[in-house]
Every structure is written in C-alpha cells, then in structure tokens.
Amino acid sequence: MKLLIVEDDSRVMGALRAVLVQHGLEVACARTGEQALELVADGPDAVLLDLGLPDQDGFKVCTQIRKMSNVPIIVVTARTDWRSRVHGLNLGADDCIVKPYNVAELVARIHAVTRRAGTATWPGGVAPTSTAGAGPHVFGPVSLNTESRVVMVDGQRIHLTVKEFDLLALLARRPGVVFRREQIMSGVWGTAWEGAGRTLEVHVASLRQKLAVPGLIETVRGVGYRLTHPVVPTEVA
Missing domain, CATH: 3.40.50.2300 (Response regulator)
Known part of the structure; x- marks a missing residue:
C-alpha cells in the first residue's frame, strides 16, 4: 500500500x-x-x-x-x-x-x-472490505454498486466522495429502516463524537444535491436518516 x-x-x-x-x-x-x-x-x-x-x-x-x-x-x-x-x-x-x-x-x-x-491491499494480503452488502442495488433512478463503488442516476455516473458513498451504502443496507445519527457516525466516520453532527448534516445535504432524487433520503427528526425507496438487488450484466 x-x-x-x-x-x-x-x-x-x-x-x-x-x-x-x-x-x-x-x-x-x-x-x-x-x-x-x-x-x-x-x-x-x-x-x-x-x-x-x-x-x-x-x-x-x-x-x-x-x-x-x-x-x-x-x-x-x-x-x-x-x-x-x-x-x-x-x-x-x-x-x-x-x-x-x-x-x-x-x-x-x-x-x-x-x-x-476499497482501493488498497495491506501487507499479508488482507483485502479491504465493503461498507455494505453485495450489490448492485437499484432504488428508483439510482443504481448503487458496492463492489465497484459506482453510483448511477438515470444511467449517468455520479461522482461521490468516499464518505458520501459510505453514507449512501450504509443507508442502503436496510432501506426503510431509520439509522440513528450515532450509528451513522460510528459506521461511516468511526466516531461517536457529538461535535461531528454538523459534518453528517453537510454530507447528507451534499449527497441529496448530487443524487437529485427528492425524498430519497428522509430525515427522521430527532433520530436520524433512512432511505425511503426499496432497494432491489439486480443481476450484473
């Protein structure tokens, strides 16, 4: 590495x-x-x-x-x-x-x-692991492939930062289920630091803007966030 x-x-x-x-x-x-x-x-x-x-x-x-x-x-x-x-x-x-x-x-x-x-292999041949279940997944116009870390919207590839992708992949693990803010911070940032809450809000806002799918990522006031569209695994062509 x-x-x-x-x-x-x-x-x-x-x-x-x-x-x-x-x-x-x-x-x-x-x-x-x-x-x-x-x-x-x-x-x-x-x-x-x-x-x-x-x-x-x-x-x-x-x-x-x-x-x-x-x-x-x-x-x-x-x-x-x-x-x-x-x-x-x-x-x-x-x-x-x-x-x-x-x-x-x-x-x-x-x-x-x-x-x-998902870009590096460490000494001893230990390969990195994915942040979500096997993909790809489709929810509405959005396609998420957790192996290649590619996100498409209406057939167009969308550039996401590492954290934005990890956030989306985490929510895609259990669509419709609310992830608490502390769960997301721990799963994506590896921290439970309360002061990082603003960082999460900024990343959610940026992710929503890039995906441009209204209502896809729902805020559950006082709790956290969830994906509102069902994720359906599809066959890789």
Whole structure:
C-alpha cells in the first residue's frame, strides 16, 4: 500500500516515515503543497495531509487534491478548534487527526479510510472490505454498486466522495429502516463524537444535491436518516 505524507517538518516526516515503513507501507513524502499535488498524480492509496504547509494553505491543498482524485485524505492539524476539523471534512477530507497523536491510532485510521475506499491491499494480503452488502442495488433512478463503488442516476455516473458513498451504502443496507445519527457516525466516520453532527448534516445535504432524487433520503427528526425507496438487488450484466 502506498501512502503520501505531506509534512514540512523534516524531523517529523523522517520519524513518521520510518514507523510506517515498519508497518509495511510504501511511503512517499512531500514538503509543500505543490509537491503534494505532483505526487498525487502517481496514485497513492491514501494521503496524510498536514495543514501547516509553507507554500499554501493546507485547506486549499485538500480542495485541489479532491478535485484531482478520490484518494482518501487524512488531515493532520495542531488546531484543537473543532471548526477547523469540520472545515477540513467539508472540503473533502475523509478523516482528521489532531497533533500530538498516537501512531497506532494513525495506522488504524489509515486502515479504516483505505478499507472504506476499497482501493488498497495491506501487507499479508488482507483485502479491504465493503461498507455494505453485495450489490448492485437499484432504488428508483439510482443504481448503487458496492463492489465497484459506482453510483448511477438515470444511467449517468455520479461522482461521490468516499464518505458520501459510505453514507449512501450504509443507508442502503436496510432501506426503510431509520439509522440513528450515532450509528451513522460510528459506521461511516468511526466516531461517536457529538461535535461531528454538523459534518453528517453537510454530507447528507451534499449527497441529496448530487443524487437529485427528492425524498430519497428522509430525515427522521430527532433520530436520524433512512432511505425511503426499496432497494432491489439486480443481476450484473
């Protein structure tokens, strides 16, 4: 598995790279946002993006990477303000970790985002698992394939971020059943942190806008969300 580390502190980068290599990762390093954008083109399986870069704002780099690729992004920040973390997630990051962090936790988070993205195989041949049952599924004009992670609306492919897809796939597991907010946060983001609720609302709003199927994702006030159309498995042509 290939990981791109974007970090301007050479000591931090060197120490982190050494640890991650011991965990069996292939690591590429960038010290600036410009270098990061160049290396993203090489197709890493995940990006560890520090926000404190010398040449440009880390949030801007996150936005640019997301325009180029669906690669999972873990934002690293020393900022304890929850608004900064939410802002990074809203820009397309898949996770956020605050310095100082435990390396074991970081490795677990890398496992989680690549597993959800379905793009990487870890050392030992451990393949990532899907976030939903076998697909594809059809609900109204929307077709969801959880193996290829492709979503179509009226025959047109729709670009979703990793988290948007995971959210839709989670709801598609049990159409018509209400998923509590804490269930969704745990299943998609791996956290029960109450302050992340706004992140969920933003992702739901973005998903609704991209799918453009009124009433498909229903808000159950005070509880959570559900899919209102039945999901019917179909044969793959």
